[in-house]
Structures are given as C-alpha cells and as structure tokens.
Amino acid sequence: MEVLLSDSMTSDPRRIHKSGTWSLDYMALDPRRTHKSGTWSLDYMALDPRGLEVACGAAVRMLLLTCATLLAACSTKEVAVSGNFPAPLLEPLPVTLGVVYEPEFSGHEFYDEAKGRAESTWIVKTGEAQVEMWSQLLDGMFIQTVNVAPVEAPVEAEEPAADAEPPVTPTLVKFDTSFNEELDAILIPRVDELQYAIPAHTNVKVYEIWMRYAFELVRTNGDPIAEWTMTAYGKTPTAFLRSDEAAVNLAAVVALRDAGAHFITSFQKVPEVAQWLEDLESERSTTTAL
Amino acid sequence: MVGRLRKRAKYDNRALVGAGRASFNAAAFTLLLLTSGCVTSTVDEMVFNEPIEGIGDASVVILGRRHASDYETEFDFISCVSKHITARDSSIEIIDEIEFVNTLYPWFEPRTAPLRPNDIDRLMLQKPVAEQIAALKLEYMIWVDGSTVQTNSAGSMTCGVGPGGAGCFGFGTWGNASDYEATIWDFTDKAEVGRLNTSTSGQSYMPAVIVPIPIIAPVQGTACDGMGDQLLEFLSSKH
Numbered sequence: 371m372e373v374l375l376s377d378s379m380t381s382d383p384r385r386i387h388k389s390g391t392w393s394l395d396y397m398a399l400d401p402r403r404t405h406k407s408g409t410w411s412l413d414y415m416a417l418d419p420r421g422l423e424v425a426c427g428a429a430v431r432m433l434l435l436t437c438a439t440l441l442a443a444c445s446t447k448e449v450a451v452s453g454n455f456p457a458p459l460l461e462p463l464p465v466t467l468g469v470v471y472e473p474e475f476s477g478h479e480f481y482d483e484a485k486g487r488a489e490s491t492w493i494v495k496t497g498e499a500q501v502e503m504w505s506q507l508l509d510g511m512f513i514q515t516v517n518v519a520p521v522e523a524p525v526e527a528e529e530p531a532a533d534a535e536p537p538v539t540p541t542l543v544k545f546d547t548s549f550n551e552e553l554d555a556i557l558i559p560r561v562d563e564l565q566y567a568i569p570a571h572t573n574v575k576v577y578e579i580w581m582r583y584a585f586e587l588v589r590t591n592g593d594p595i596a597e598w599t600m601t602a603y604g605k606t607p608t609a610f611l612r613s614d615e616a617a618v619n620l621a622a623v624v625a626l627r628d629a630g631a632h633f634i635t636s637f638q639k640v641p642e643v644a645q646w647l648e649d650l651e652s653e654r655s656t657t658t659a660l
Numbered sequence: 661m662v663g664r665l666r667k668r669a670k671y672d673n674r675a676l677v678g679a680g681r682a683s684f685n686a687a688a689f690t691l692l693l694l695t696s697g698c699v700t701s702t703v704d705e706m707v708f709n710e711p712i713e714g715i716g717d718a719s720v721v722i723l724g725r726r727h728a729s730d731y732e733t734e735f736d737f738i739s740c741v742s743k744h745i746t747a748r749d750s751s752i753e754i755i756d757e758i759e760f761v762n763t764l765y766p767w768f769e770p771r772t773a774p775l776r777p778n779d780i781d782r783l784m785l786q787k788p789v790a791e792q793i794a795a796l797k798l799e800y801m802i803w804v805d806g807s808t809v810q811t812n813s814a815g816s817m818t819c820g821v822g823p824g825g826a827g828c829f830g831f832g833t834w835g836n837a838s839d840y841e842a843t844i845w846d847f848t849d850k851a852e853v854g855r856l857n858t859s860t861s862g863q864s865y866m867p868a869v870i871v872p873i874p875i876i877a878p879v880q881g882t883a884c885d886g887m888g889d890q891l892l893e894f895l896s897s898k899h
Contacts, residue, residue, distance in 0.1 A: 454762065456762040456763070456765040457765070458765055458766055459763070459764055459765060459767065459786070459788045459789055459792060460786055460788060460789075461786070461787055461788060574730065576730070605729075605732070606732075607731065607732060607734075607807075624770075627765070627766070627769055628769060628770065628771055630765070630766055631765075631766035631769040631771050631772050632771060634766050635766075635771075635772060
C-alpha cells in the first residue's frame with residue numbers, strides 16, 4: 371500500500387485554536403490484479419494552550435486511529451489453514467496405494483473478492499493442510515501408501531493413418547509410472563469446489579466451510595477404476611475475542627476432519643471400488659492357491 | 661501506663677487491621693454481588709441404574725453433541741463440567757474430550773458419532789476401537805447436548821475517543837439462556853442409564869458513566885455447576 375500524507379492546517383493567530391483538514395491519499399494494490407485508490411480526509415479542531423506541537427500530535431493520533439479503522443474495513447483476510455489431524459484408528463485395507471497430489475490440490479486456495487467497501491477480500495489457503503490431512507489419513511487407512519509425483523500430460527500422438535486401427539482406450543497417464551510394479555492402484559484427490567459463509571454474510575453466528583472433492587481411482591497404467599465425488603462440511607460458532615480468520619481456520623479444520631471421516635466410511639461403499647477390492651482379493655487368493 | 665497505652669494501641673491496630681480486612685472482604689463481596697446478575701436454574705434428573713459404589717477405577721468421558729446445524733455444544737462447557745466433577749472427587753477419572761475424540765478418530769466426529777447406545781455394537785466391530793476403549797477402561801459415556809444463547813438485548817451506549825482520553829456513556833442489558841441435556845450411557849451394558857437436564861437463564865447489565873461496569877449473570881457457569889453436581893451424585897460414592 372502506498373500512502374501520501376498531506377496537511378492543510380490553518381493556524382489561529384492567537385495560537386490557542388487550530389483547525390483544518392488532514393488528508394490521506396492512498397492507493398491499495400490488491401495482490402489479485404485489482405487496485406483501489408482515493409482520499410480519506412479528517413477535519414479536526416484542537417484547542418491547545420501549549421501550542422502547535424500538542425495539537426499536531428493529537429491530530430496525528432486521531433488520524434492514525436481513523437486510518438486503522440478504515441483500513442480494517444476493506445482489508446484482505448488471508449488464512450493458511452493449519453490444525454491437528456490425528457491418525458485414523460482402523461484396520462488398514464490390504465492395498466498398496468499410490469497417491470497423486472496434483473499442484474492444484476497441494477497448492478489449493480480459495481479466493482473471494484470483496485463485493486463492497488464494508489466487506490473483506492478472503493484468501494483461504496487449504497493446500498498444505500489438505501496434503502497433511504490426506505497423507506495422515508491414507509497412511510492409516512491402507513497397508514502402504516506411496517506418494518506418486520504428478521507429471522505433465524503427454525502430448526497427444528499424431529493423427530493415425532486413415533487405414534490404421536483406432537486405439538482401444540486413449541489413456542493419458544498424468545503421474546510417474548516408475549512405481550507400477552509395487553502399487554495396486556493410484557488415487558487422485560481433487561478439490562472440486564469450496565464455499566464459505568461467515569456471520570457477516572448470513573446473520574447466523576456460525577462460520578461454515580463446505581467442500582466437494584472429486585476422486586479418481588486408476589490402475590497403474592492409467593485405466594480408470596472408479597470416479598466419485600464426496601462432500602465435507604465444517605462449522606464453528608462465533609466466540610468472544612476470536613477473530614474471523616481464526617474462526618474460518620477452525621471451520622476449515624473441522625471440514626477437513628469431516629472429509630477424512632466421510633472418506634473412511636464411504637470408500638468401500640462406492641460400487642466400483644467395492645467390485646475392485648473384491649476382484650483384488652480373489653486374484654490374491656488364486657495366486658496364493660497356485 | 662506507657663505499656664498499657666502501647667498495648668491498647670497494639671490492640672487498636674489489630675482491630676484496625678481486622679476491621680480493614682473485614683471491610684475489604686465486605687466490599688469485595690458487595691462488589692461481587694453487585695457485578696453478578698441474577699440467574700435462575702432448573703435441574704431435572706432421571707436415573708435408571710445408579711452405581712452404588714461409585715465407578716471404582718473405571719473412567720468416564722463427557723462428550724458434546726455437535727451434529728446440529730445451528731448450534732454446537734461448547735468445548736469449554738464440557739471442560740467446565742469435567743473440572744467441576746474432578747475438583748470435588750479426584751478419584752473419578754474423566755478422559756479429556758479432545759484427547760478422546762483424537763485418539764478414536766474418526767469414530768466420534770459429528771458425522772460418525774453414535775447417536776444411540778445400540779450403535780456402540782457397530783463401533784466395537786472395529787477391532788482397534790474395541791481395544792482402545794478396553795485400554796481406557798471406559799465405563800460411562802456422557803453425551804451433553806445444548807448451548808447457551810443470547811435471548812434479548814436492549815439499551816444503547818456511546819463511546820468516544822479524544823485527545824484527552826476515552827469514555828463511554830449509556831446503559832445496556834441482555835439476557836442469556838442455557839439449556840443442556842446430559843445422557844449417560846453404560847458402556848459395558850450398552851444401555852442408557854440416566855438423563856439430566858439443566859435450564860438456566862439470567863439477565864446481565866452494563867451501565868457506563870465514563871467506565872462501563874459489566875454486571876454479568878453467570879448463566880453458563882451456573883448450568884455447569886448444576887449439571888456437574890448432578891453427575892457427581894451419579895458417579896461418586898462420596899456424594
């Protein structure tokens with residue numbers, strides 16, 4: 371933010387009564403391509419038997435106080451979500467799972483620009499907390515998990531000749547395939563949508579975060595096994611002396627914990643996943659029998 | 661004569677010190693009375709199967725219900741009830757709510773928490789959960805559902821800040837109401853063995869002549885004491 375402070379003070383000839391206007395030209399550069407500028411002014415009148423310095427000091431204090439209030443009204447509120455994500459308590463599934471955290475997921479952030487001067491612009495960064503929570507959760511849920519690095523999607527092959535046979539399944543592998551021998555499947559979680567509500571929006575004394583995830587479970591060669599979506603919700607009530615940022619962080623942590631709980635209780639109920647787990651088990655029994 | 665006078669002076673000093681302390685205590689008590697609003701509290705109790713000898717070396721957990729959309733039981737209320745019980749009977753072991761919920765994640769999250777005693781069987785099908793609960797020697801699980809809300813507010817207050825200082829003038833009043841219900845589950849028998857209800861309401865005031873003087877009605881604190889006392893009667897062999 372750039373601030374220019376100017377003074378248009380008129381001195382009283384008797385040196386006991388000063389009045390005038392302090393003006394503050396400001397230009398606030400928003401980190402997301404918007405910028406705002408304008409002038410705030412503060413008319414003042416100070417009675418000061420001791421002279422100009424005290425009046426100036428008092429005016430500057432009032433000015434700073436007013437500026438702080440005005441700046442707080444149209445500020446950007448940024449929350450980097452952090453919290454406690456415990457390990458799940460359950461029997462791990464006998465599956466070695468690769469997990470791909472795409473850059474959009476590991477760096478996920480939600481941005482909501484202020485609609486008016488009374489509102490604040492919100493940036494909620496959930497990426498780091500997402501990776502922390504899901505790593506902890508999947509480590510406890512499966513017998514072994516491996517982080518698989520995402521890679522750029524390969525460039526599509528040239529147009530096949532007219533007489534050539536079309537490919538059976540066009541597969542775009544978007545992850546490192548060097549783990550293929552070790553893994554049973556690869557899970558790709560994505561944040562499809564995030565919505566938030568604060569008391570200033572709803573007049574309800576609750577901060578809320580709602581998320582929709584999209585999951586893709588694929589074979590190591592990239593063939594799809596299942597695709598499904600899942601929602602998560604977290605809320606926290608208003609509390610004395612708790613800032614908006616702290617409340618939104620707490621709501622996001624509750625939502626992430628809810629996402630973990632929902633995933634654990636719903637994973638095996640996805641029909642395609644249930645079928646795949648059944649096939650995997652029978653395949654292993656056959657191999658053991660042989 | 662001098663000695664007597666000295667002695668008397670000594671007594672007088674003592675009396676003065678004593679009177680000073682008494683007046684300080686009286687002033688503090690009066691201030692406390694003045695700065696505390698009035699609270700009305702009602703406690704209902706329904707117990708089916710109270711332990712006669714207390715709970716012995718078993719443990720208890722008190723958990724808040726948080727699955728409703730418009731309110732959730734405050735963590736500090738649960739903590740207050742737990743502290744109230746352990747302060748009066750230190751032999752009762754109460755597991756910290758957050759520690760319990762984290763240890764048994766994700767089975768006591770708002771989405772997954774058991775709503776009826778019969779749901780415990782489903783929970784115990786998870787071998788690690790059953791082992792953990794056995795290790796904790798959990799005998800009773802107490803679910804507290806409710807919240808404290810502001811019911812009304814009136815009055816106005818104006819505060820100003822100037823170069824010479826700051827001050828407020830006006831009068832404000834607001835009411836609070838607490839309504840909490842505790843349901844006691846016997847974890848061994850997987851049955852509900854008691855139900856308590858505490859309803860509390862009170863009016864707080866804040867007059868302000870330069871300095872605001874809050875006269876707060878301890879609504880939630882009274883509800884905490886009421887519920888804590890009733891649970892203590894249930895759990896403790898000493899009460």
